[in-house]
Structures are given as C-alpha cells and as structure tokens.
Amino acid sequence: MIDSHCHLADEGFATDLVAVIDRAKSAGLERALVILEGGNPKEAAQAARVQALWPEVCVAIGVHPHQAHRFADRAQDAAAAVRRQISETPSVRAIGEIGLDYHYDFSPRDAQCAVFRAQVHVAREQKLPVVIHTREADVDTLAILHDAGGGEARGVLHCFTGTQELADAALDLGFYLSFAGIITFPKAGDLREVARRVPMDRLLTETDSPFLAPVPHRGKRNEPAWVAHVVEALAGLHDVAPQAMAERTTANFHELFRP
Ligand SMILES: [Zn+2]
Numbered sequence: 001m002i003d004s005h006c007h008l009a010d011e012g013f014a015t016d017l018v019a020v021i022d023r024a025k026s027a028g029l030e031r032a033l034v035i036l037e038g039g040n041p042k043e044a045a046q047a048a049r050v051q052a053l054w055p056e057v058c059v060a061i062g063v064h065p066h067q068a069h070r071f072a073d074r075a076q077d078a079a080a081a082v083r084r085q086i087s088e089t090p091s092v093r094a095i096g097e098i099g100l101d102y103h104y105d106f107s108p109r110d111a112q113c114a115v116f117r118a119q120v121h122v123a124r125e126q127k128l129p130v131v132i133h134t135r136e137a138d139v140d141t142l143a144i145l146h147d148a149g150g151g152e153a154r155g156v157l158h159c160f161t162g163t164q165e166l167a168d169a170a171l172d173l174g175f176y177l178s179f180a181g182i183i184t185f186p187k188a189g190d191l192r193e194v195a196r197r198v199p200m201d202r203l204l205t206e207t208d209s210p211f212l213a214p215v216p217h218r219g220k221r222n223e224p225a226w227v228a229h230v231v232e233a234l235a236g237l238h239d240v241a242p243q244a245m246a247e248r249t250t251a252n253f254h255e256l257f258r259p
C-alpha cells in the first residue's frame with residue numbers, strides 16, 4: 001500500500017512526525033511520495049527528518065499553481081529553481097505538484113500557465129514524471145500536457161475529482177489517475193462512477209494529507225495511514241479484495257515513479 005501524494009513536510013506534522021510515520025508503517029504502507037513546495041527551505045528541512053525516520057520515502061518538487069504569482073513574467077526562474085533543487089535532492093522521483101487551479105485563482109491564470117508549462121519542460125529534460133494538480137482547468141491543463149509534454153510527459157492527475165471526459169483524456173495521454181479520501185464521501189457518487197471505470201493498471205492511491213481526511217475520520221487532520229480507506233473504497237468499486245487493490249496500486253506506483 002502506498003500514499004502517492006502527501007504533505008508530510010507540512011508544518012501541521014512538525015510536532016508528531018514520529019507517531020504519524022509509526023502509524024503509517026503499522027497500517028502496512030510500504031512508502032509515500034512526499035510533495036515539496038519548490039524553494040521552501042522549511043519544508044526541505046522537515047523532509048530530511050521524514051527521510052531519516054522512513055528511508056523508503058521519496059519526494060516530488062514543484063511550484064504549485066497557488067504559488068505561480070511569485071514567478072509572474074519569469075517562469076524560467078521557477079524552472080531554474082526547481083532544476084536546482086532537484087539536483088540537490090537524491091530522493092526526488094517527480095516534478096510536482098504542478099498544474100492549474102482556476103477554482104481558487106490564487107495566481108493570475110497566465111502566470112499559472114507559464115509556470116506550469118516551464119516545469120513540464122523540466123520534467124521532459126530530466127526524464128521525470130509529473131504530479132498534476134488541476135481544478136476547473138481541464139482544457140488548459142490538457143493543452144499544456146499535449147504541447148509542452150510532446151508525447152513524452154508521463155505522470156498522474158492527483159486527487160482526481162474531474163469528469164469522465166477528463167479521465168478519458170488523461171488515460172489517452174498515458175496518465176495515471178490518483179484518488180484520495182473524497183471517494184469515500186457520501187455525496188461523491190459521480191466520482192465513484194468515474195473511479196470504477198478507470199482500468200486497474202492506471203489507478204493510484206493517496207491521502208493528500210493533512211487535507212481531505214476520508215470517512216470515518218472526516219474533519220480531522222488526515223495522515224498517510226488512512227490511505228487504507230481509499231484502497232478499500234477502490235477495491236469495492238472494482239469488486240476485488242483490498243489486498244489485491246493494494247498490490248496493484250503499489251505496482252502501478254513503482255511503474256510510474258521508478259528511480
Ligand atoms: Zn493538489
């Protein structure tokens with residue numbers, strides 16, 4: 001079992017990291033992919049603590065669309081910063097999370113697009129997969145993955161909450177879809193229907209912790225151990241045993257994020 005997207009370097013985990021990681025291991029997690037905000041020294045320092053406690057953990061580094069405004073009109077600087085941090089981080093397995101968020105629009109859309117595009121180029125050049133955050137931006141996200149990805153970009157749409165059309169387009173591009181605790185929410189019937197149709201060899205599981213705690217922990221701080229609830233929900237949708245879903249999604253993770 002794997003948590004393919006968590007924020008263990010978030011300050012929300014600073015005080016009880018040892019206990020959180022113990023619970024993750026006890027729950028049967030083999031490893032996690034920890035998402036780091038590019039150019040954030042506090043997160044990088046906490047990631048080093050995570051890795052000392054749990055050496056199997058690997059990381060992704062990227063400038064989130066919410067932060068793209070910091071690089072308005074200088075997307076190349078975002079790319080350079082990410083490139084530099086990657087070269088200093090041996091455990092890096094992906095560029096991310098990167099993408100577009102037109103729901104919150106915390107950064108101007110042209111800055112989001114430019115910073116996203118520049119980082120897809122870095123991913124191609126470094127031969128690393130991308131971890132994509134996309135919200136209410138389907139058309140532009142797909143266009144940038146098409147153009148900047150040039151048929152070579154590999155990756156995952158994380159915390160998938162999109163439509164069947166977006167799922168189909170991502171699968172056509174060869175991408176994986178990662179599901180988080182939202183699929184356990186009572187009102188997520190449409191999303192569960194999408195998840196049911198994703199071929200098992202394209203599924204990944206994640207928590208996106210500390211956010212989005214699954215049922216029955218809703219409203220609490222989320223943590224990697226609770227990815228078990230996501231695995232269980234996906235297993236139910238695909239009519240297989242949880243163990244089979246855990247093994248399949250673990251194998252998928254290794255296929256995408258191989259060193
Ligand atoms: Zn995200």
Ligand SMILES: [Zn+2]
Nearest residue numbers: 005035097208
């Ligand atoms: Zn995230």
